[in-house]
Amino acid sequence: MKEKIKIFLDTDLLEKYLLGSTTTEESLRVERYIAMYPEVREAYNELQENLEIFAKMHALKTPQGLKEQILFRIRQEKRSRSKFYRFAVAASIAALIFAGATYFFYNQNKSLQEENLIVNSKIQDLENDMKIQLEDIRNQYIVLNNPNTRRFTVNGNKKAQELKAVAYVNPVKKLSYINVSNLPQLPEDKCFQMWAEVNGEMVNLGIIKQFDDKEKLLALPYADNAVSYITIEPQGGNETPTVQNIVANIKF
Structure with missing residues (x-):
């Protein structure tokens, strides 16, 4: 019985049920497990509380006026x-x-x-x-919150030793994000820019700024064995990455 509950909790049915994206059959199964097993009910209540907290933290405000x-x-x-x-x-x-x-x-x-x-x-x-x-x-x-998510620590090389970031990759959901928690200071005519190698081509993910919100996550294109880079480029960004100015490699 414990194994049955563990297998159920390893799925994402509770998350889908909370977000309203389950089928009728899946909803009935989730409700049955919540009613029958205290472990499932406890996990459901915890996910519900986390979702409420997360939603409040990122609530969107209607533009003023x-x-x-x-x-x-x-x-x-x-x-x-x-x-x-x-x-x-x-x-x-x-x-x-x-x-x-x-x-x-x-x-x-x-x-x-x-x-x-x-x-x-x-x-x-x-x-x-x-x-x-x-x-x-x-x-x-x-x-x-998904147990299948893998966490990768990213550090800068000698050109940007203070650079600190954490990448989150979920191969099941095919989602990947990065949190850049610290960036070293650059001259005013320089900036950090992020790139991702997708199907053999370099995709520009935009300029990285030092965010006031240290918990901010940036979405990355998901691909198996993907590689992303952070480079130093002229202010305003570049159309192609400057290879000799790569300061961090992010391999999944």
Whole structure:
């Protein structure tokens, strides 16, 4: 019986159940194990508490003033449409006299509709960004709490001895992240840049900055036997890595 419980806990069904991504059959199995086995129930409660803490730490705030901007835009639209309808009625009585005014307000309404499309597009982009960030937070939670995750300590070479980082790799979920906890000081015209070798090609992962949040994780492309590098490049970054300026190798 103990072996059966251990096998169940080694799966990610509890995590999937908490995140609402289990099938109906998987959900029934999880609920049955939680009800029957105290060890599973205890693990479930612990995961639930960890997820709540993690979610609170990384809660996303709505951009300041977004609600007011949307309400202001709606009020503008209502006022403009009201004006348009009043002038349309007047134009129907004296079409020749008010033809110019009708045409003017038609253009105004068309312009307002175009602006509304832009506002709606920006709101949609914001929603998509929030979905991506929530998915990233979910993946970070899995990587940090899954027993299959492997941890690699990364140290800089002689060119950057103070560089300290930790890489987290989960071959089951095919996820990998890195936490750069310390970066040495560089001249103002230099910066650190990260790269990953994917399918034989070097992929630019962007410039690394000294984060105020020491727990911040950066996503890495996952691949079997992957290799990532940190180099010193000119300020603003480079299109290709400067091989002689490699300061750290990260092999999974």
